[in-house]
Amino acid sequence: MTRHSPGRRTDRLSRRAFLAAGAAATGALAGCIGGDDEDGNGNGGNGTNGDEGDGEPSSPDVVNSSNAPTTPSVEDPPDAVYLPTHQESMEHLETVEAGEYAVMPMLTYPHKFWLVSGTEREAVTPDSTGVHLMATVWDAETGEVLPVDTGAQLRLTRDGDLVDQRAPWPMISQTMGFHFGDNVPLPEQGTYAVEFDLTPIGGDTVRKTGEFADRFTEPRTVRFEFEFDQEFQESVVNGVEYLEEDQWGDRGALEPMAGMGGMNGEMEDGAGDDDMDDGGDGNGSEGGMEMSMPFSALQPADAYLGTDLGTLASGDATFVVRYLTETRLTDGSSGYLLVSPRTPYNRVPLADTALAVEGALEGELIQTLDSELGHHYGIAGDLASDEQLDLVVESPPQVARHRGYETAFLEMPPMTVEVP
Amino acid sequence: MELPDPDETSRRDYLRSLVAVGGTAALSACLDLTGDESGSGVPTGDPVERPARQHAWNDALGTDDDGNPRPPEHHVLVPLSLTTTPDADASDTVEAAFQSLERAYAHDPAGLLFTVGYSPAYFAQVSSEKPIPAPEAITTLESPEFDEFDAVVHFASDKAAVVMEAEQALLGETDEPNGVEMDATLEGVFERAEPRRTGFVGPGLPAEHTGLDGVPDSVPEEAPFFMGFRSGFAESQAPEERVTIQDGPYAGGTTMHVESLTLQLQTWFEQDNHFQRVSKIYSPEHGEEELAGDVGEKLGTSTGVAGEIAERTEQDARERGMVGHAQKAARARDDNGTPPLLRRDFNTVDNEVPGVHFLSLxxxxxxxxxxxxxxxxxxxxxxxxxxxxxxxxxxxIFVRRRGNFLLPPREDRALLEA
Structure with missing residues (x-):
């Protein structure tokens, strides 16, 4: 990896001059390759950075190259999970472990995604050079992805200087499932080091059960490096794969991406090769071999035990509903209503949803992470045959959305559950 | 640190930069720029006119158009380490130094407001008393560093030159601040420790820092704080009496917590929209009903979160998927609605990273x-x-550092317990 010469970072004047030059280059590029996403929802809607223009492409600033992707978007997507026009390419760095956690960092070009607050969504449109930085976090012991907002944060440094500090958003994507990610502006090309802090899982955020009950209690930090250069920018842009145009906007989802599968072979070189030594405090010896990344898929509906109260749908999400009588998930004095909302097709868990039941059983469901049953929401209580209850979505999943998920899981009407 | 280039920055930004840099070169650059006004413009003072409580600043502060106290523009937190064992002589020296500053500057934001506080490390050396606990992490999201030095002086003034000059005079690095001779300095008793912290607060000041990588151009022009909204509304602040220790050896004093935070403004301003920002700062109700205006200017002297809005915090979390910062904090008010904290926080660009020194009494x-x-x-x-x-x-927000201090009443401020 290239290291930068002793002439440490610039003073303020020259840094400003650089920024000015960078902005000019971006503007010029925008003029060349046309726009993305004419859905009127672009540019954050905050009206304060409007001079960057809605037509700014959500693509990397590959100056001196004409191959920035002018990714078209689906004009009138359904209010449901849909196939986008293209599949992104990304660079997978090597898995790094710390304590009980394993983390795979991934990089691609800055792209559009959507934040969710309540039932409102807000488009985030990239307007500066940099990367879309992502990380999937899983239990190093079982390989289970940990699909909850743990309040993770990262610090990005270059030559020891802090470049950026942020809390990446919990997000869902069709190809990557639950992960943390954000567009991170980078002032210039070079080698960047990342410290990624994982905070304990639990407290009031999520109830941990089964083998997970006493786990994930220590904060941990994983460290990795990546190279942000022309080669990276070109490779992620060149790796974009378009779907057949007649599929664009169809109901459906891209296949989950499993580790390095489907990626160009050349992705295996590049950043991260030599930073395993300091990859946290776990014994990372096998980390270097571990090139595959687990995907946050829940079990299919028919794998759940208990009384089948149906597989329901709301806002294009699928809700697997079961009533368990023999269960360790209660204190033994009552049954347990298990509700597992997930995306259709890929079965990605829908975290940070507020669910409640009314009728035969009343109360708020608790977000739960179980070592066997996975992520779900549950409430203790007793149900009898022929009883009926309403499953109410008080807040839809608050996780940010990659393309193809942004129109689903927002308006989520209540569902009726009938006990057979 | 090198001095900033005056041709490159606005006058106010330049003054702020000089405060951050500190030192005699910065002071003289500052005096060159403001000399014609500070020579005659900075009022001198009289120690007997200072109030008995070090933290009694409100009567001296001006107010904004709505009647909220207006904090001084420039701030420095100077950390100090003992270089000697405190005794009566040392105490006399320290008190003489502070009184010299009080002669040099009036008790006024046009002059100098300051407090001196002592840390748990100080008390461990001089006393078996532990009037304040050691700082510790408060939330699960943080792994902060802690202030471990012995004492801290908080200087505040609307004049950049004053906070710099007072700091240097106290440490014996310059003579005759504001034309007044120092009877004593802290030399021989205290030396500088780390980290020195600086900052600023006031409408328009945050927007002057958009040259830094972490400060987007979208910071509102008139915002007094980096997050883009007014803060420190009279109704959200504890009265000075509420933060004053009532009984015991430190009666008349108060405690101070300094929490240093890094801010992620690019996400805040470029990704969230105004509705989300208002909802997250105040409450979802403020967002939906458009109660705040652009920077909170519609709120007068009160955020209005106390009572009903605070009580529905949990409900908002479930039903609106979002809760406001002010709304959450208001849950911790006294039964009669009085807030327990008196915030004297300020923005910072220390280390060229936007942040807040959240100073609370x-x-x-x-x-x-x-x-x-x-x-x-x-x-x-x-x-x-x-x-x-x-x-x-x-x-x-990302917590970097925490420190706890006891601010004794003024009469005991010089090496208390010594």
């Missing part, structure tokens, strides 16, 4: 911890809001 450190936990809202996380996600402003 309260009767006891416990009260700070209680309110800060309410702000963290970990009890709300789980369904609807996450540990950070849509949980007030936690997505955008």
């Amino acid at each position: 309260q009767r006891s450190i416990d009260e700070f911890v209680r309110v800060r936990q309410a702000m963290a809202g970990e009890d709300l996380a789980g369904e609807g809001v996450g540990q950070r996600l849509n949980n007030g402003i936690l997505q955008y």
Whole structure:
């Protein structure tokens, strides 16, 4: 990896001059390759950075190259999970472990995604050079992805200087499932080091059960490096794969991406090769071999035990509903209503949803992470045959959305559950 | 650190930069720029006119158009380490130094407001008393460093030259601040420690820092704080009496917590929209009903979160998927609605990173911890809001450092217990 010469970072004047030059280059590029996403929802809607223009492409600033992707978007997507026009390419760095956690960092070009607050969504449109930085976090012991907002944060440094500090958003994507990610502006090309802090899982955020009950209690930090250069920018842009145009906007989802599968072979070189030594405090010896990344898929509906109260749908999400009588998930004095909302097709868990039941059983469901049953929401209580209850979505999943998920899981009407 | 280039920056930004740099070269650059006004413009003072409580600043502060106290523009927190064992002589020296500053500057934002506080490390050396606890992490999202030096002086003034000159005069690095001779300095008793912290507060000041990488151009022009909204509304602040220790050896004093935060402004301003920002700063109700205006200018002297809005915090988390920072904090008010904390926080670009030195006065450190936990809202996380996600402003703030201090009453401020 290239290291930068002793002439440490610039003073303020020259840094400003650089920024000015960078902005000019971006503007010029925008003029060349046309726009993305004419859905009127672009540019954050905050009206304060409007001079960057809605037509700014959500693509990397590959100056001196004409191959920035002018990714078209689906004009009138359904209010449901849909196939986008293209599949992104990304660079997978090597898995790094710390304590009980394993983390795979991934990089691609800055792209559009959507934040969710309540039932409102807000488009985030990239307007500066940099990367879309992502990380999937899983239990190093079982390989289970940990699909909850743990309040993770990262610090990005270059030559020891802090470049950026942020809390990446919990997000869902069709190809990557639950992960943390954000567009991170980078002032210039070079080698960047990342410290990624994982905070304990639990407290009031999520109830941990089964083998997970006493786990994930220590904060941990994983460290990795990546190279942000022309080669990276070109490779992620060149790796974009378009779907057949007649599929664009169809109901459906891209296949989950499993580790390095489907990626160009050349992705295996590049950043991260030599930073395993300091990859946290776990014994990372096998980390270097571990090139595959687990995907946050829940079990299919028919794998759940208990009384089948149906597989329901709301806002294009699928809700697997079961009533368990023999269960360790209660204190033994009552049954347990298990509700597992997930995306259709890929079965990605829908975290940070507020669910409640009314009728035969009343109360708020608790977000739960179980070592066997996975992520779900549950409430203790007793149900009898022929009883009926309403499953109410008080807040839809608050996780940010990659393309193809942004129109689903927002308006989520209540569902009726009938006990057979 | 090198001095900033005056041709490259606005006058106010330049003054702020000089405060951050500190030192005699910065002071003389500052005096060159402001000399014609500070020579005659900075009022001198008289120690006998200073109030008995070090933290009694409100009577001296001006007010904004709505009647909220207007904090001084420039701030420096100077950390100090003892170089000698405190005794009566040392105490006399320190008191003489402080009184010299009080002669040099009036008790006024046009002059100098300052407090001196002592840390748990100080008390460990001089006393078996532990009037304040050692700082510790308060939320699960942080792994802060802690202030371990012995004492801290908080200087505040509307004049950049004054905070710099007072700091240097106190440490014997310049003579005759504001034309007044120093009878004594802290030399031989204290030396500088780390980290020195600086900052600023006031409408328009944050927007002057958009040259830094972490400060987007979209910071509102008139915003007094980096997050883009007014803060420190009279109704959200504890009265000075409420933060004053009532009984015991430190009666008349107060406690101070300094929490240094890094801010993620690019996400805040470029990704969130105004509705989300208003909802996350104040409450979802403020967002939906457009109660705040652009920078909180519609709020007068009160955020209006106390009472009904605070009481529905948990409900908002579940039903609106979002809760406000002010709304969460208001849950920790007294039964009669009085807030327990008196915030004297300020923006900073120390180390060229945007942040806040969240300086708070309260009767006891416990009260700070209680309110800060309410702000963290970990009890709300789980369904609807996450540990950070849509949980007030936690997505955008990163705790770097914490320190606890006791601010004795003025008459005991010189090496108390010595």
